Amino acid sequence: MLKQPSPTPRPIPDAAYWKQLRECYFASKKGALDEHDVKLQETLAKAGTQIDGSLVECEVRHGAYGRGLFSKKHIAQGTPVWSCNRYGVFTTRAQWERFLGSLPHHMQYDVVTWAYVMEWDEEFPQVVGLDLEPASLMVRVQVV
Numbered sequence: 001m002l003k004q005p006s007p008t009p010r011p012i013p014d015a016a017y018w019k020q021l022r023e024c025y026f027a028s029k030k031g032a033l034d035e036h037d038v039k040l041q042e043t044l045a046k047a048g049t050q051i052d053g054s055l056v057e058c059e060v061r062h063g064a065y066g067r068g069l070f071s072k073k074h075i076a077q078g079t080p081v082w083s084c085n086r087y088g089v090f091t092t093r094a095q096w097e098r099f100l101g102s103l104p105h106h107m108q109y110d111v112v113t114w115a116y117v118m119e120w121d122e123e124f125p126q127v128v129g130l131d132l133e134p135a136s137l138m139v140r141v142q143v144v
Helices: 015-028 035-047 093-102 105-114
Strands: 058-063 066-071 087-090 116-119 126-131
Touching: 015 035, 015 087, 015 093, 015 105, 035 087, 087 093, 093 105, 105 126
Parallel strands: none
Antiparallel strands: 058 066, 087 126, 116 126
């Protein structure tokens, strides 16, 4: 039986990756920022060089299921682990398509894997959301 070669592991996103993702997000809005986008800009400006909203010590690395966000130590049940305030919202198809079109292929692959649909408001009942930080890699939680 012929053995299939193992796929090359996807690279771990670095600070430059998240910066580019955020820049493309704001560019996709073509200057028409809504209240959420303004708050997001303020959050990012206050954060300075901190690229994520982690509340516990963690790292992004490869694990049994691919890339992921892993705690560096035990976290007691019920402990908040993330401040979820660095996410983008696409209210129109045009914004989403401009955003995807502005990204290199390897980032497009990540984005369509990480994006999610969420309830928003009366004007836009459902929108596409995307974490613009390593929270995108928080896909599996194991309680020990």
